Amino acid sequence: MLRQIWIVSALNFKSLKSRFWQSMVIVVGLAATVGVMLSMLSVSAGMRTAYQNSGSPDRAIVVSKGVEQEASSAITRAMAPLIAVAPGIAKDKDGKPLADRTLQLGVPVVRANGSKGFTTMRGMAEKGPGVRPELKIVAGRMFQSGKRELIAGVGAQVMFQHMQIGDKVILPDGEWPIIGIYKTGDQLEGQLIGDSETLLTATHKTNYNTMLVRLASPDSLDAFKKAMTTNPALSVDVIRHSDWYNRVASQSTFGLALLGYVVGAVMAIGALFGCLNTMYAAVSTRGREIATLRALGYDALPVAVSVILEAMLLSVTGALIGAGIAWALYDGKLDLFNNVIFYLSVSRAQIALGVIWAAAVALLGGLFPSIRAARLPVVDALRAT
């Protein structure tokens, strides 16, 4: 049976050349569908990656009870040392806990195209670099604690105006110079960082937003969490940093991803009708060939399977072309959505999704024509002109 399928399909593929333009309907249809879908999903996928890279399983974030955003959390000056001495936190080489008092606020920026937007400015205290070892200064230098100076991410430098070393950012307390550029490999690259204590004073705030701690090991979260939740002086939630960002990533990319899938689905329906049309036409063009095969003793099934295989081959080719175009145009490009900067992404997983999408269209679009091919009345088809 497999041999029969092979022979019929091979015969079938050989005749594709004579049906080139007809077959292109499927190829172009799926190329357009998958190309558009993956281009749209490159935004949500890239943003998701940027968020997910920001979280780390060996970090934990401490926020006030029940809040879902860092900006709405408040950790008082009195709470901070209580959190820092809890068990389960990694120590640096001089034996101090790697716990960072962080701040987060919005700062108006001018985007590269001149429109106005916001970016996030983070406050980081002395243990910040130890808690976030991925932060590397690539130009200039790190800010000094107590000084009114900022470092900018490599993404912010590209996507916003006035973000070069020496440029000034207006803060409540006057203008702060940018003295360094950093890389983190996550969404922090689109932001600004300064010293927590200095920022706190400058912005007339009394509370930090969160505490970010480096866990002694990913397993020490439970011990740390227990210490936090049993301390009556604290009313906080402790969340593994990677879990925190997974949630943020899902919430903030849901709408965009949905949009990508909806547009992809609508186009897939259009492509499906095109596929049906082409495959019906192919079956009727090959009517005599199919009838001959059947007269020679081939089963109906290999004939039917060959029709679906042809649809698959054409659709997947189209999907790969579309994915290739989307990849070439967008993968790795810096982009901005909702004040978050990230790299657009057309990953292998996305491309695989596009291929599956195309295969599904081919299966549906090939099914009914294949049934017709299998049921073709042999005698009539042989006589047909």
Place this chain on the structure above:
Amino acid sequence: MRYLPLIWSALTRKPARAVLTLLSVTVAFTLFGLMIGLNATFDEVAAKARADRIFTNPRFGGNGMPIAVARQIAAIPGVKVVTAVNVILGYVQDPKNQAVVVMVDDNVPKVFGDWGVTEELWDVVRKDRTGIVMSGLQAARWHKKVGDTFTMISKQMKRADGGTTWTFKVLAIGPDFPQNSNGYILGNYDYIDKARPLADQGKIGEADLLANDPATSTELAARIDRTFANSATPLVTITEKLARAGGDFAGLPIKPITRGIALAGMFMVLFLTGNGIAESVRERFAEFATLKTLGFSDRAVTMLVVLEAALPCVIGAALGVVIAAVLARQIPAMMPPGFGLPLPTMSPVVIAWAAASAFIVALLSAALPILRLTRMDIASALSGRT
């Protein structure tokens, strides 16, 4: 008109092909309608954006600003009227049903009258502090009508007694407008303010105002920023005109994206219709030769092919735009609240673009077969030697 029976018989020769082509074209134009419709909405919003309307927010985010700031802004020369704005984020029954109630003061009709929030509409809420105005979209979303109760839970906006449940009476259903794609629920600022813990009272999240002179409003916005630059709550102020000028959606350039998608859809159907018509002409080559023998001019034959190509395109485009118009109404319910993507509008411009695209697709599809037909050698075509 007299060609109609000829075209009809050509299309019904292979009914499956005709129907599948039509369906595919319809789907492509549904997408086209949604995309170009979205474009039209952004154009409309940009065109309707007023230079004399100004939005001001706390410059560095945080927990809002004192309502006194709004009063101080009102006293700045050049400012006509200011409304305080405070937003309650919460949910109905389940956290996944997110809802937003915008609490505003009595000046709202003066600032947003052209958005449909008229004095008469607001008057109802003015008289009943627990009342709200829902736009048609929101009323449909929560299945509310005038007289119903709307209950929302907000974790971030607590009541003085520590409760998180806020209950409102739906007093009026207001009109929707393109600037606010999710619709709106407007409530009385006074109500939440008095119901909040003392420490939270008197705080607002935003102030919106009208300037006396649209020509100098950008300068006024800058003046407001300067006035509060060294206060406890520095502001960031922008005119509506400037805020909408970019035509982007949260930073994404809407025009190139929507046009790209619409174009991809058109490209997809172009191949389909082009193949369909080429095949149809190939199959009936001898028939066309007969028509020419009977005295049909090249122009008449061209007309026949163009019309045969155009019919599914035009019908598909019309159906597609109608479906897009229906689907557009469903978008707010589908998208997560606060996503903020406006509703596509099927303006005359969109319909014109759809019609033009349908004709272009039809002409392009018909071009090659027509070339073949005009160059045909009638004698050999009639004998089937092609």
